[in-house]
Amino acid sequence: xDMKLKFHGVRGSRPTHKLGLLSIGGNSTSIELIFExxxxxxxxxxxxxxxxxxxxxxxxxxxNKFYFLITHTHWDHILGLPFFExxxxxxxxxxxxxxxxxxxxxxxxxxxxQRSENLPVPIKELKASMNxxxxxxGDSFNILxxxxxxxYQINHQGVTxxxxxxxxxxxxxxVTDNAxxxxxxxxxxxxxxxxxxxxxxFEQDFNSGLVQFLNGCNxxxxxxxxxxKNLKADWGHSTPPRALDFCKQAGxxxxxxxxxxxxxxxxxxxxxxxxxxxxxxxHGIEVAAAKEGEEWILHCA
Numbered sequence: 001x002d003m004k005l006k007f008h009g010v011r012g013s014r015p016t017h018k019l020g021l022l023s024i025g026g027n028s029t030s031i032e033l034i035f036e037x038x039x040x041x042x043x044x045x046x047x048x049x050x051x052x053x054x055x056x057x058x059x060x061x062x063x064n065k066f067y068f069l070i071t072h073t074h075w076d077h078i079l080g081l082p083f084f085e086x087x088x089x090x091x092x093x094x095x096x097x098x099x100x101x102x103x104x105x106x107x108x109x110x111x112x113x114q115r116s117e118n119l120p121v122p123i124k125e126l127k128a129s130m131n132x133x134x135x136x137x138g139d140s141f142n143i144l145x146x147x148x149x150x151x152y153q154i155n156h157q158g159v160t161x162x163x164x165x166x167x168x169x170x171x172x173x174x175v176t177d178n179a180x181x182x183x184x185x186x187x188x189x190x191x192x193x194x195x196x197x198x199x200x201x202f203e204q205d206f207n208s209g210l211v212q213f214l215n216g217c218n219x220x221x222x223x224x225x226x227x228x229k230n231l232k233a234d235w236g237h238s239t240p241p242r243a244l245d246f247c248k249q250a251g252x253x254x255x256x257x258x259x260x261x262x263x264x265x266x267x268x269x270x271x272x273x274x275x276x277x278x279x280x281x282x283h284g285i286e287v288a289a290a291k292e293g294e295e296w297i298l299h300c301a
Contacts, residue, residue, distance in 0.1 A: 003167040003298045004034040005219065009049020010290040012177070012225050012237065012259035013076055020265035025292025027052065028076035029176060029259065031221070033165060034295070038144070040065035044163060044174050049292065050080030059089035066128075067143060070098035071176045072160040073109045082113050082121065090127040097133045097141075097149070099159040101189055107132045137161060152213040154178040155206065156236040159189050164213060170298045172219045175243075176259055179236045181206050187236055207246075214250035219298050221290065222246070224257040224272055240276045247285055254286040256296070 009015070009027035016026045028047030035042070040063055043050065066086060071077060086092045098106035110132075114123040135141075137153030150164040156177040164173040179187050181203045186192050195202035214220055225237035240257055247255045260269050269289045280287040 002036075003165070003170040003172070004036075004295055005172055005221070005298055006032045006034055006295045007049070007290050007292055008032060008053045009045075009047040009080070010258060010260055010292055011047075011076070011262050012223070013262050015048040015076070015079075016262035018265065020267070021269075023266040023291065024260060024269050024289060025049075026262070027292060028079065029071075030080060031174060033172070035147075035167065038147075039063050040067060040143075042067045042069070042143075042165075044069045045071055045077040045176065046081040046084065047076050047078070048080045051083035054080070054084035054086060057086055059085050060091055061086055064092045066092060066094045068094065068096045068098075069149065069163050069165075069174075070096060070106060070161075071163065071174070072099070072156065072158055073101075073106060074157075074177075077176070078110070078113070081110065082119050087126050087128050090129075092128040094128050094130045095133065096130065097135045099135050099137065099153075099161055101158045105132075105134070135161065150213065152210060153188050153191075154210070155181045155185070155187050155191070157187055157189075160236075162210070162213065164217065167298075171217045172221065172298045173214050173217045174258075175210075175214075175220065175222045177223050177225075177236050178210075178238050180231075180233050180238065180242060185233050187234070211246055211249045214246060214252055217250065217252050219254040219256060219296060220247055220250075220252045221256045221258045223259040225259045225261050227272065227275070240272045241279075244276045244280055244285070244287070247280075248283045252285060254288075254296075255280065256288050256290050258290045260290070 009030035015028045027049035029045045030047045030049035031044040033042040140150040148166045152162045162175040222243035224240045
């Protein structure tokens with residue numbers, strides 16, 4: 001009955017390759033949730049790491065149902081989708097959950113990846129059946145009676161969703177891209193309009209709402225692209241101390257640092273863990289850095 005999490009891509013902004021990051025990995029965002037007793041696969045985002053997983057599965061994998069939870073459509077989160085081999089077999093079915101922005105739907109963006117100007121593989125080659133479900137911030141829905149998905153709009157350009165997945169008593173939350181919202185740094189679509197009456201109150205409500213979203217979660221995977229020293233708040237990303245602060249308030253058991261900057265070599269990522277390790281342990285929180293290929297059991301005792 002355990003739910004497991006496996007990282008296929010842990011970088012933000014773009015995939016990268018250098019000798020100094022072979023331990024952490026250089027592919028961009030892609031996470032798989034593993035339910036060994038169920039007859040489907042679930043992925044969160046489809047960055048370059050997804051392509052490697054697709055090659056492992058081939059066009060006709062053991063299971064033929066796929067669910068994708070898409071946080072948002074920046075390149076680093078979707079560029080692996082056209083190279084995911086199971087999409088090219090009529091034996092497979094895909095269900096995508098994603099938000100729309102005021103500019104376009106996820107459906108339009110997804111199919112646009114296969115335009116001849118972008119890729120020499122036409123849409124007609126995508127043989128799998130595909131269903132697209134629009135998700136609005138704050139929605140919750142079930143894939144199975146005991147598998148519940150919750151969403152929260154985080155502070156990043158466009159409409160970017162955090163996902164909380166609950167499977168029986170097990171739980172994990174994925175917060176891929178989240179800038180500090182303080183001092184009027186409102187990045188998410190629609191946030192400025194909602195904050196117009198009282199910006200400070202909106203910022204407080206956003207932060208307390210995210211704490212509530214994470215509350216009691218076994219494991220939280222959180223964007224720590226920057227350090228406090230090199231933070232560029234208007235880029236849409238967070239830092240280890242800020243991620244830890246949310247987890248402390250929410251009573252989280254484990255924090256996994258994620259969305260590593262492509263410039264950060266293994267030593268820099270490890271230093272981020274050590275920078276908050278003492279504080280985390282003092283609050284009973286396990287801390288680690290996301291690594292490609294690493295698998296975590298999300299069991300909540």
